Amino acid sequence: MQGLGLNIGLNSRRALTSAKSYKSINKQTAFERYFLLKVPKARFFVSKNVNLYYHVCVLFSEYFPAEYADGILNNSAYRQQHEHLKTESLHQKFQNLWQYSYYAWDFVGKSLSEADTMSSTKETLVRASQDQMDIWLQILSEALPSYEPIWSGIEGKLEEYKARFEAEWNAIHETVLTKMSKIAKLPWKTEHLNVHFVDCVYGAQSWVEDVVVPPFPDIDIEKKLLSHEIAHTLVPDYFLKTKLQKFNLDCSIAHTIVDLIAYFGVKEHVTDPERRGIKPNPNYYAEVSKLYPIFEDYYKNLVQYQKFDDILKQISERSKDKEGQH
Numbered sequence: 001m002q003g004l005g006l007n008i009g010l011n012s013r014r015a016l017t018s019a020k021s022y023k024s025i026n027k028q029t030a031f032e033r034y035f036l037l038k039v040p041k042a043r044f045f046v047s048k049n050v051n052l053y054y055h056v057c058v059l060f061s062e063y064f065p066a067e068y069a070d071g072i073l074n075n076s077a078y079r080q081q082h083e084h085l086k087t088e089s090l091h092q093k094f095q096n097l098w099q100y101s102y103y104a105w106d107f108v109g110k111s112l113s114e115a116d117t118m119s120s121t122k123e124t125l126v127r128a129s130q131d132q133m134d135i136w137l138q139i140l141s142e143a144l145p146s147y148e149p150i151w152s153g154i155e156g157k158l159e160e161y162k163a164r165f166e167a168e169w170n171a172i173h174e175t176v177l178t179k180m181s182k183i184a185k186l187p188w189k190t191e192h193l194n195v196h197f198v199d200c201v202y203g204a205q206s207w208v209e210d211v212v213v214p215p216f217p218d219i220d221i222e223k224k225l226l227s228h229e230i231a232h233t234l235v236p237d238y239f240l241k242t243k244l245q246k247f248n249l250d251c252s253i254a255h256t257i258v259d260l261i262a263y264f265g266v267k268e269h270v271t272d273p274e275r276r277g278i279k280p281n282p283n284y285y286a287e288v289s290k291l292y293p294i295f296e297d298y299y300k301n302l303v304q305y306q307k308f309d310d311i312l313k314q315i316s317e318r319s320k321d322k323e324g325q326h
């Protein structure tokens with residue numbers, strides 16, 4: 001299975017170049033080379049501090065917005081198990097944080113209500129961000145002693161999992177990322193992807209070049225989970241939503257598109273691509289039944305498409321066809 005993606009890539013390149021003029025051959029080759037050139041290097045970590053951070057966030061998930069409380073922090077079994085660590089003092093600190101918005105951009109706007117000149121704006125923002133960081137430091141240092149025994153119980157298991165997964169992932173990393181970049185017709189913009197294993201999170205999360213994943217017992221599901229998060233870093237939300245708006249498409253399909261890019265990127269490297277947890281789940285992702293065949297077709301004919309817009313155009317046209325039939 002290993003290397004299959006690269007073979008497809010090279011064949012596609014040959015097919016593509018034979019059909020083009022000399023000028024565009026040079027252009028296309030450079031374009032294709034750009035994609036094949038470099039994928040970000042994956043680095044895997046088991047960090048006590050990152051685990052401690054998510055430990056307190058999961059315990060105090062009620063202070064976070066629904067997107068987090070019902071998402072990555074939604075580990076109720078973990079919360080119940082460590083309920084006694086939710087001290088009054090830590091509650092108080094989260095309530096102090098509550099004075100600021102969880103979302104950094106909101107807190108900027110909120111803090112500025114008292115500022116009337118640029119210098120008082122600067123003072124206010126520096127103070128507001130410093131205050132928040134101070135509270136966070138207090139929370140982490142207060143939670144650390146009671147986290148020590150939990151950490152000693154999980155560190156070894158996380159390290160073991162990291163070693164097992166890293167070996168499997170490194171064998172497919174380049175192929176999967178090259179394929180995803182060819183599907184999205186986008187180059188990788190970061191040099192590294194930092195993957196953190198965190199034992200208490202429910203689901204995974206990514207931001208620019210950092211990914212947080214739980215150590216899922218099934219390695220194939222972990223491969224898909226990580227591919228999904230990596231696909232988010234390739235196709236940032238703002239970029240995809242701007243494109244969807246351009247084609248008058250509903251932004252609710254953005255997450256489905258990310259999952260389909262991940263799925264077709266990794267499907268040849270899992271034992272059963274049809275199974276639950278691997279194939280995009282229509283109960284969770286919007287319009288899977290409509291988008292899946294379009295992506296499948298696109299995946300089989302990657303060389304025929306020049307831009308990612310081509311696939312969005314198709315989705316938009318098929319939506320119009322459907323509307324026309326009503």
Ligand SMILES: [Zn+2]
Nearest residue numbers: 228232255258
């Ligand atoms: Zn996602």
